[in-house]
Amino acid sequence: MSNRAIGIFDSGIGGTSIFKEIHALLPHENTIYLADSKNAPYGNKSKKEIIALSIKNTELLLEKNCKLIVVACNTATTNAIKILRETYNVPFIGIEPAIKPAALNTQTKTVGILATKGTLSSELFHNTTDLYTNGINVFEQIGEGIVELIEEGKTNSDDMRSLLDNYLKPMLKADIDYLVLGCTHYPYLIPLLLEMLPKHIKIIDSGLAVARQTKAVLRQHELLNIRSQNTENVFYSNGNVTVLKAILEHKFTANALDF
Secondary structure (H helix, E strand, O other), X not given: OOOOOEEEEEOOOOOHHHHHHXXXXXXXXXXXXXEOHHHOOOOOXXXXXXXXXXXXXXXXXXXXXXXXXXXXXXXXXXXXXXXXXXXXXXXXXXXXXOHHHHHHHOOOOXXXXXXXXHHHOOHXXXXXXXXXXXXXXXXXXXXXXXXXXXXXXXXXXXXXXXXXXXXXXXXXHOOOOEEEEEXXXXXXXXXXXXXXXXXXXXXXXXXXXXXXXXXHHHHHOOOOOOOOOOOOEEEEEOOOHHHHXXXXXXXXXXXXXXX
């Protein structure tokens, strides 16, 4: 048993969607979350830059004595997690777009994926896609500009609706019946997407699967915390703390930190 914290980092506030799933499944676990909003989005950066930012975030979480690190960013996972696992002696949990369930269940044999350029162009993403999508048409769409709007607190804005309308129209024309959200910021779009998409299209994200994997790895390494008292969930941002507090619905402490 360990009451040390689970560390979570993302290129901003989007990974809080992963935190919420982990917290719901593992309410006794302490957590430390890093929102690297100053450098968001990671999706348009080079692999070298993404690796350097992921190392910076990891080392800060290790300084805070975290027992496991969740890379709550698709782009950081697909570009950096292999190096992180080779470099540091703690378990890492990564995030990959949930292509497999979409490919297994599609009736139209066409699925859409909305993700960042960094995720869609990565080797890990293409390997996963090739593994599960034989005979399936995968419509890939780069979500240019979405992360920036979410980081600015404009999730439900006219600008966001206009962006999504442009991105969804070609997918609908291609007859997708599943939409895979390939960025941890994107689950915050689900209420808007449900308004904009036909009812038969199912939306899939990775949050619950990541929480379950986190629990399994903690158990495997005998790191689960079963104490129910004095649990702490602390959040740090090097960007706009007000937006982070709002997306957390002011239920948790959010602090400014220069990192």
